[in-house]
Amino acid sequence: MHGDSVMLLSFAHRDALSAQLAALGCRVTAARRIAGIERRFAVSQAAPFIVDVRDASEEGIAAIARLAPVVEAQGGALIAVYERRKKALLPRLVEAGVSQVLAAPFSDTELASALQLAGRACRRRMGLPAPVFPIEAETGRDTLTGFSDAQALRHWINARLTSQPVALLLIDMARFDVVNSAFGREAGDAALRAVAHRIEPLVSETVGADALFARMRGAEFAIAFAGEISNARLGLLAEAIVDTVARPFSSARETLQLGCRIGIVRALERDRTALTLLRRANAAIKDAGVAESGPVRFLVGDAAEAAMRTESLAGDLRAAITRGQIDILFQPQVAIATGRIEGVEALARWNHPRHGEIGAATLFAVAEQSDHMIELSRHVHKKAVRMAAEWPEALSHLRLSINVTAADLAVPRFARSMLMIIDEAHFPRERMTIEVTESGLMGDLEAAARVLNQLRAGGCRVAIDDFGTGYSSLAYLNALPADYLKIDKGFADGILRSERASLVVKSVIGLARSLGLSVVAEGVESEGQLALLAREGCSHYQGFLRSRPINSVALEEMVRGEG
Numbered sequence: 001m002h003g004d005s006v007m008l009l010s011f012a013h014r015d016a017l018s019a020q021l022a023a024l025g026c027r028v029t030a031a032r033r034i035a036g037i038e039r040r041f042a043v044s045q046a047a048p049f050i051v052d053v054r055d056a057s058e059e060g061i062a063a064i065a066r067l068a069p070v071v072e073a074q075g076g077a078l079i080a081v082y083e084r085r086k087k088a089l090l091p092r093l094v095e096a097g098v099s100q101v102l103a104a105p106f107s108d109t110e111l112a113s114a115l116q117l118a119g120r121a122c123r124r125r126m127g128l129p130a131p132v133f134p135i136e137a138e139t140g141r142d143t144l145t146g147f148s149d150a151q152a153l154r155h156w157i158n159a160r161l162t163s164q165p166v167a168l169l170l171i172d173m174a175r176f177d178v179v180n181s182a183f184g185r186e187a188g189d190a191a192l193r194a195v196a197h198r199i200e201p202l203v204s205e206t207v208g209a210d211a212l213f214a215r216m217r218g219a220e221f222a223i224a225f226a227g228e229i230s231n232a233r234l235g236l237l238a239e240a241i242v243d244t245v246a247r248p249f250s251s252a253r254e255t256l257q258l259g260c261r262i263g264i265v266r267a268l269e270r271d272r273t274a275l276t277l278l279r280r281a282n283a284a285i286k287d288a289g290v291a292e293s294g295p296v297r298f299l300v301g302d303a304a305e306a307a308m309r310t311e312s313l314a315g316d317l318r319a320a321i322t323r324g325q326i327d328i329l330f331q332p333q334v335a336i337a338t339g340r341i342e343g344v345e346a347l348a349r350w351n352h353p354r355h356g357e358i359g360a361a362t363l364f365a366v367a368e369q370s371d372h373m374i375e376l377s378r379h380v381h382k383k384a385v386r387m388a389a390e391w392p393e394a395l396s397h398l399r400l401s402i403n404v405t406a407a408d409l410a411v412p413r414f415a416r417s418m419l420m421i422i423d424e425a426h427f428p429r430e431r432m433t434i435e436v437t438e439s440g441l442m443g444d445l446e447a448a449a450r451v452l453n454q455l456r457a458g459g460c461r462v463a464i465d466d467f468g469t470g471y472s473s474l475a476y477l478n479a480l481p482a483d484y485l486k487i488d489k490g491f492a493d494g495i496l497r498s499e500r501a502s503l504v505v506k507s508v509i510g511l512a513r514s515l516g517l518s519v520v521a522e523g524v525e526s527e528g529q530l531a532l533l534a535r536e537g538c539s540h541y542q543g544f545l546r547s548r549p550i551n552s553v554a555l556e557e558m559v560r561g562e563g
Contacts, residue, residue: 343400
């Protein structure tokens, strides 16, 4: 790559990107305007041409459309740099004529890989032999742990996928962000290094196959295997990893107790790249997060087909939003003291033309996988608030609770946008409750608290959903502007048969009362559960004991029936 020419058109990041390219040994011709650079490229040797559309997407797309014929005629290759969160631009970039895209921010390794691929394309168009790059030359090292990184893993898998069986074991450190929030980044980095150095020796000890261990993004690790390896051996390795991660990590100042979830998948004939294998491994991890069987999840056979079905659903979701296939149902929230309905939680359902009704959990998992999470959330929020604003007088006293995700909280000016949705529907802000899951707050607690404070200052109330499933603490609650705590359904299920679940519920209710917060128990299905919750001081409940999620007509009938 040293000495290779690269053309660069960047409207706002020219200097930084030029420096990054120069550090890779490239000779850079850069400009901030399209005028003139066409002529310079037209008389140059075929070379990769990078158009950076950050901060100027419309101008950048127009430039790509104008440059594409010139670049193609000269045997070059167009690379578009875009902001990772603006994935909606991808179809337009491809349509405009780019041959590659690069999502910012990106590492030197990712940039080098994109240039190498573009260089190969240029050489092919000029009739020159493609340069041979050994796999090792394109792989990278994770600077924190010293082991291979995600780029290395993808190259390793892609090099073996078509010639031999491949399996992948993906390890997610459960809710690791809270470690950084509570103990600082330095402690978190030390823990990740320790985790990596505990796991890596287990690979050769337990498996003894052709394998690569890598740190992926954040607190995620992966092990790829090539050749024949049994499910039993993979299972033994997964169990050993769970055990070694669970052993306390001690430093000079802190002792940390960690956990992990593991997804295991085997390559299918349809898996042409590492990306599809990684997607299915992520689906397995999500299953491990909710399965009762433990933190390890094999995704094979029917489960593999289910993951592919999820990918198919992801392709249908955008059309479902546009065509109005997302319905809103309401689950009543009942005051335990009076037995009367005082509010509802809005829950989304997807009325799929082929697969029938798809519940909220699957719907939002599909949205996350297909990068439609923000679009879906906004659609659900608007529709739920508009429906509630149109309720008859009999329902005019009910509070409306809507769920927001961690992705929502990260959207710039989300609080202002949410308040605007409420105001445009003419729904009273004081009857609105914003629900956010405890785990959803852990990515950036300070930023989440800032957004929730803005919503609360605007007149809304705030509920912390699924409380008790994460790193619940008094200090954590003091940092948040909460009005309600919602006890996770899993604890309500177990309060009559599990002493531990009963103790958790009692402690959560006691903690909430000490802070002046109300408590809503989810998933209440029996009179026995309700009696115990009432005895401990829980103020509200929702669940099948009173009602499943219902439409507005059924809700009105139920409320009128209370007299």
